[in-house]
Amino acid sequence: MTKAEAMREKFKSMIAGDAMIVAPGCYDGLTATLISQAGFDCAYMTGAGTSIAKGYPDFGLMTMTEMVANADTIANAANCPVIADADTGYGNELNVTRTIHEYERAGITGIHLEDQGFPKKCGHLDDKEIVPLDEYVAKIRAAVAARRDPNFQIIARTDSRAVLGFEEAVRRGNAALEAGADIVFVEAPQTICELKAVPQQINGPCLFNYVEGGKTPEIDLATAAGMGFKITILPGFLLRQAILSCEEILGELKSTGEPPNRYKHVSVREMFNRFGANEWDKLRVDAGSPKQAAE
Amino acid sequence: MTSSGARLRSLMQSDMVVAPGCYDGITAKLIAAAGHHAAYMTGAGTSASLGYPDFGLATMTEMVDNAARITRTIDIPLICDADTGYGNELNVTRTVREYERKGVAAIHLEDQDFPKKCGHLDDKEIISREAYYSKIQAAVSARESADFVIIARTDSRAVIGFDEAIARCNGALAAGADVAFFEAAQTLDELRQVPQLVNGPCLLNVVHKGKTPKVELADAKAMGYKMAILPSLLYRNVLGACEQILAELATGKMPTPIGDMTPHEGFRKFGADEWDALRTAFRDADGRDAAE
Numbered sequence: 001m002t003k004a005e006a007m008r009e010k011f012k013s014m015i016a017g018d019a020m021i022v023a024p025g026c027y028d029g030l031t032a033t034l035i036s037q038a039g040f041d042c043a044y045m046t047g048a049g050t051s052i053a054k055g056y057p058d059f060g061l062m063t064m065t066e067m068v069a070n071a072d073t074i075a076n077a078a079n080c081p082v083i084a085d086a087d088t089g090y091g092n093e094l095n096v097t098r099t100i101h102e103y104e105r106a107g108i109t110g111i112h113l114e115d116q117g118f119p120k121k122c123g124h125l126d127d128k129e130i131v132p133l134d135e136y137v138a139k140i141r142a143a144v145a146a147r148r149d150p151n152f153q154i155i156a157r158t159d160s161r162a163v164l165g166f167e168e169a170v171r172r173g174n175a176a177l178e179a180g181a182d183i184v185f186v187e188a189p190q191t192i193c194e195l196k197a198v199p200q201q202i203n204g205p206c207l208f209n210y211v212e213g214g215k216t217p218e219i220d221l222a223t224a225a226g227m228g229f230k231i232t233i234l235p236g237f238l239l240r241q242a243i244l245s246c247e248e249i250l251g252e253l254k255s256t257g258e259p260p261n262r263y264k265h266v267s268v269r270e271m272f273n274r275f276g277a278n279e280w281d282k283l284r285v286d287a288g289s290p291k292q293a294a295e
Numbered sequence: 296m297t298s299s300g301a302r303l304r305s306l307m308q309s310d311m312v313v314a315p316g317c318y319d320g321i322t323a324k325l326i327a328a329a330g331h332h333a334a335y336m337t338g339a340g341t342s343a344s345l346g347y348p349d350f351g352l353a354t355m356t357e358m359v360d361n362a363a364r365i366t367r368t369i370d371i372p373l374i375c376d377a378d379t380g381y382g383n384e385l386n387v388t389r390t391v392r393e394y395e396r397k398g399v400a401a402i403h404l405e406d407q408d409f410p411k412k413c414g415h416l417d418d419k420e421i422i423s424r425e426a427y428y429s430k431i432q433a434a435v436s437a438r439e440s441a442d443f444v445i446i447a448r449t450d451s452r453a454v455i456g457f458d459e460a461i462a463r464c465n466g467a468l469a470a471g472a473d474v475a476f477f478e479a480a481q482t483l484d485e486l487r488q489v490p491q492l493v494n495g496p497c498l499l500n501v502v503h504k505g506k507t508p509k510v511e512l513a514d515a516k517a518m519g520y521k522m523a524i525l526p527s528l529l530y531r532n533v534l535g536a537c538e539q540i541l542a543e544l545a546t547g548k549m550p551t552p553i554g555d556m557t558p559h560e561g562f563r564k565f566g567a568d569e570w571d572a573l574r575t576a577f578r579d580a581d582g583r584d585a586a587e
Contacts, residue, residue: 060382061389065356091351091410098352118409119382 004075004107008151011081011109014041015153015183015205020225025235027053028070029077033275034238036079043078045071045108046235047085048122060119064090068102075107083155083233086111087120093142100146100154110153112185112207113143115160115172123159123187124214130163133172137179144180155207156181159188162215166194170201177204183231188215195219199228208232212240299400300442303372304473306332307496311516316526318344318361320368324565325529327369333400334369336362337526338376339413351410355381355390363397372400374446374524379409384433391437391445401444403476403498404434406451406463414450414478415505421454424463428470435471446498446522447472452479453506461492468495474522479506486510490519498522503531 001009014021023042026032027049035043048058050070056062064086071084084103089096096113103111114120115136117129131139136158143154156176161169166189173184185207189195195217199206208229212218224232252260269277306312314333317323318340326334339349341361347353355377362375375394380387387404394402405411406427408420427449434445447467452460457480464475476498480486486507490497499520500507515523536553543550559567 056389059385061385063354063356063381065354090354094350094352095410098347119386 002107004104004109005149005151007075007081007107007109008149008153011042011083011153012151014081015230020221020229021231022221023083023231023233024237025049025233025239026074026078027239029073030275031238031242032074032078032082036077037274040080042080042109042231043074043082044233044235045074045082045084046239047087048235049239050085052239058122060087060121062087064095064099064102068099068106071103071108072106075109081109082107083153083231084108084111085235086113088116088118089113089139089143091118093138096139096142097146100143100152101148104147104149104152108152110155110182111143112155112157112183113139114157114185114187115139120159123157123209124211124216126162128159128163130160133175136172137175140176140179140181153182154180155183155185157185157187157207161186161188161190161194166190166197170198173198173202173206174204177202183207185209190215190217192217192219195224196227199230205230210234210237212236298440298442299366299372299398300440300444303333303374303400303444304442306372307474307521311512311520312522313512314374314522314524315528316340316524316530317365318530320364320565322529322533323365323368323373327371328564331371333372333374334365335524335526336365336373336375336399337530338378339526340530341376343530349413351378351412355386355393359390359393359397362394362399366398373398374401374403374444374522375399376526377402377404378411379407380404380430380434382409384429387430387433388437391434391443392439395439395443399443401446401474402434403446403448403474404430405448405476405478406430414448414500415502415507417453419450419454421451424466427463428466431467431470431472444473445471446474446476448476448478448498450478452477452481452485457481457485457488461489464489464493464495464497468493474498476500481506481508483508483510486515487518496521498524501525501528503527 021042022040023044024035024040025044025046026035027046032043047062050067051058051062075082086099086103089099115131117131121128140154140156156173158169158172160172169186173186177184183205184202186198187209189198206229208224210232221232249260312333313331314335315326315331316335316337317326318337323334338353338358341358342349342353345353345357366373377390377394380390406422408422412419431447449460449463451463460477464477468475474496475493477489478500480489497520499515501523512523540550540552
């Protein structure tokens with residue numbers, strides 16, 4: 001069994017279990033490694049973070065190729081299942097088909113597909129455009145038919161709450177499940193009451209999107225688990241941390257003219273150890289590299 | 296060095312630019328070696344070389360990567376298919392920047408909905424005039440150099456009609472496009488009228504067995520076209536040649552390729568002599584390389 005297949009099996013047993021899966025968001029090999037090293041059972045590849053790491057806001061500027069390349073890096077770096085943002089599937093049913101093939105080949109555990117028009121917008125921004133229900137359901141069907149590993153997770157995301165209302169969002173979630181989706185992701189419920197209603201009214205596993213400063217009330221993860229959500233993603237968790245801590249330390253360097261002492265106790269070797277230096281060194285020894293002795 | 300866009304503009308001043316279509320380093324190199332002054336990167340060929348039909352499956356990244364491969368292979372100006380610009384004005388902006396950064400001379404942007412279809416297939420969907428012109432404006436303001444050529448393509452002939460397509464060509468030129476690309480004129484008479492009714496340079500798309508009648512390049516020039524692209528000339532030739540020799544092989548006898556040459560003769564078409572010169576160019580005369 002390949003790593004990707006094993007991760008998908010692992011994910012399926014986790015989602016069937018009692019504990020809610022918590023998936024912090026990563027956007028590169030570094031953040032993916034940190035998440036799996038911290039002992040999380042699942043990582044999430046954020047589209048917003050992927051966009052920002054390439055120097056763009058989350059305004060639908062990433063191509064499928066760029067998203068998949070990042071997903072490939074992350075699935076390789078993380079030792080846990082990885083759920084990835086696949087936006088709208090980057091076009092019609094044909095593009096959705098290719099998108100599923102590509103993410104699956106990249107070793108991803110599952111992706112979420114949404115009912116926004118192309119190009120999409122961040123779910124917590126205004127003026128989203130929504131495609132008709134039948135178009136959305138056709139995309140979900142195309143995605144389900146495109147997967148080669150039946151354990152590859154199709155997460156149906158609906159952005160319709162903000163545009164068409166909560167009832168329509170629930171209707172779309174259930175329609176997506178009937179079309180073969182594995183998990184439902186109702187984006188941006190607006191009240192605690194709506195949040196509570198999602199797992200009650202959706203006939204399948206539900207995903208909670210934890211967004212700081214978004215449209216959804218911020219609740220504790222224990223509360224989300226208590227409501228019946230089976231998985232929580234925290235897309236911006238590390239991204240914000242990275243932005244703020246980098247800005248802070250850059251500001252100190254700029255204002256004092258000296259690098260702050262804070263992280264100086266971490267040696268170069270210790271940093272490399274975090275990213276598999278010992279395992280790679282072992283390969284050198286096992287292979288009997290003559291360079292090993294000289295070093 | 297003069298930008299490729301500037302060189303394409305000066306070529307257009309002197310004569311009708313004829314740009315055969317390429318989709319990889321091989322076809323690009325062959326076009327330049329044959330003495331053509333410009334090349335065209337075909338989206339259909341790029342798609343096919345990725346293993347897909349021309350059904351809007353190639354991403355902007357894949358198209359730009361292919362363009363980069365081609366511009367580093369040849370020095371003549373490259374005109375590229377940029378489909379719909381891969382989304383809205385924001386995506387168009389990024390598309391123009393990406394192509395321009397790769398040294399492309401010109402791109403064409405069309406008024407089909409995303410994802411697009413080949414211009415010579417049926418059931419195309421067309422965006423509104425306003426949406427189209429604002430994409431053209433976005434493209435014009437996104438380019439870094441004013442020499443980068445923006446070609447406005449309209450697919451509206453098949454969907455709305457001839458007059459609409461002419462109006463869109465002129466509207467796009469008014470929005471700042473440099474060249475108008477009237478896709479899939481349906482009769483010889485329409486072909487003749489396009490350069491007469493459009494208030495700027497016109498591009499002719501020569502598609503074998505497409506919707507447009509066959510016309511000789513000399514006639515196209517006489518009609519007033521400033522640019523002619525032949526997207527599928529080499530692509531179809533490659534398909535036919537490969538299929539033919541594979542069929543011969545299937546009969547069990549060893550076929551002789553059309554390109555009947557030694558391996559080194561083949562490499563020389565791709566710069567073997569220039570690369571060979573680099574092997575010794577930086578070494579001492581006293582034969583440091585002799586030790587190897």
